[in-house]
Amino acid sequence: MTKTEACDIYFDAVLETDRKQAKDVVLQARREGISPEEIVMEIIIPSIDRMIEAFIDKRVILSQHFIASSISEELVEELLPDFSGDSGPAETVIIGCAAGDFHGLGKKIVSGCLKAHLFNVIDLGLNVTPERFVDEALSHNSCVIGVSSMMAHTAIGDDGAAGVRRILAGNGLEDRIKIIVGGAPYKFDAELYKKVGADDYALNGMEAVRKIRQLLGEAIRP
Ligand code: B12
Numbered sequence: 001m002t003k004t005e006a007c008d009i010y011f012d013a014v015l016e017t018d019r020k021q022a023k024d025v026v027l028q029a030r031r032e033g034i035s036p037e038e039i040v041m042e043i044i045i046p047s048i049d050r051m052i053e054a055f056i057d058k059r060v061i062l063s064q065h066f067i068a069s070s071i072s073e074e075l076v077e078e079l080l081p082d083f084s085g086d087s088g089p090a091e092t093v094i095i096g097c098a099a100g101d102f103h104g105l106g107k108k109i110v111s112g113c114l115k116a117h118l119f120n121v122i123d124l125g126l127n128v129t130p131e132r133f134v135d136e137a138l139s140h141n142s143c144v145i146g147v148s149s150m151m152a153h154t155a156i157g158d159d160g161a162a163g164v165r166r167i168l169a170g171n172g173l174e175d176r177i178k179i180i181v182g183g184a185p186y187k188f189d190a191e192l193y194k195k196v197g198a199d200d201y202a203l204n205g206m207e208a209v210r211k212i213r214q215l216l217g218e219a220i221r222p
Helices: 003-015 019-031 036-056 062-082 105-116 130-139 152-156 161-170 184-188 205-218
Strands: 092-097 120-123 144-148 178-182
Touching: 003 019, 003 036, 003 062, 019 036, 019 062, 036 062, 036 105, 062 105, 092 105, 092 130, 105 120, 105 144, 105 178, 105 205, 130 144, 130 161, 144 161, 144 205, 152 184, 161 178, 178 205
Parallel strands: 092 120, 092 144, 144 178
Antiparallel strands: none
């Protein structure tokens, strides 16, 4: 089975909300030597992208979407521990979805990539307030906060990265704690991260690893 064939079978399975078939194709891919990273990046994520097109064309409905992404989330969760890591620094990164945002899959993938590269990741989950992001960064002595926003208003609004920036600025923490953002709105506007007060953005988990390493190099520890 090629990765393209696996992607087709996986897509059909999630489209039919057939959890067993989706899991079977992942297991078969693993048996055939496709790595967990390739399964996530080249089979599961492209299938979600195809799902998006189907949703836009009105070939699938929201509940199908929801089940498809829940199945994908579950399978990604199972694959993440087997990602191969390299020897990155044992730094702590705080990550979560902006307040009002319940799209967790992308964040989970980023979190998994960071863990695979030996970062200590504190995943605050969905719907996280700016205050909580900063409190957790301070209590874990973390120099990077990652804010995931999948919707325009959670990216641009005051309760997202802009709110985190406001608190950092108000407390003299801007040199110490850096902000990285990600999610659909940043894919469409490469300058958006600056407008919301972030230090950088990343389009996927692997890029997040590289950019977070850069930000850690720029942060000034107390
Ligand atoms: C699946 C999905 C859902 C699922 C979410 C399930 C889940 N567990 O996550 C469900 C069905 C629940 C859902 C609900 C809703 N959704 Co929705 N959803 C999507 C969809 C189709 C795909 C998102 C996804 O999972 N992508 C796959 C992942 C792997 O990609 P990703 O998230 O982009 O993540 C990658 C990068 O962005 C980056 N990244 C992500 N986060 C971070 C964080 C950091 C720090 C870094 C560095 C990088 C990074 O790395 C990731 C890995 O590669 C998008 C469409 C789209 N174009 O994205 C709409 C979309 C985001 N949803 C949308 C909407 C409107 C909604 C609802 C309001 C619908 C409704 N009427 O109820 C609700 C809102 C719920 C809420 N309050 O959050 C809109 C937002 C429109 C806008 N302009 O604001 C979109 C764009 C669809 C559309 N075209 O209209 N949704």
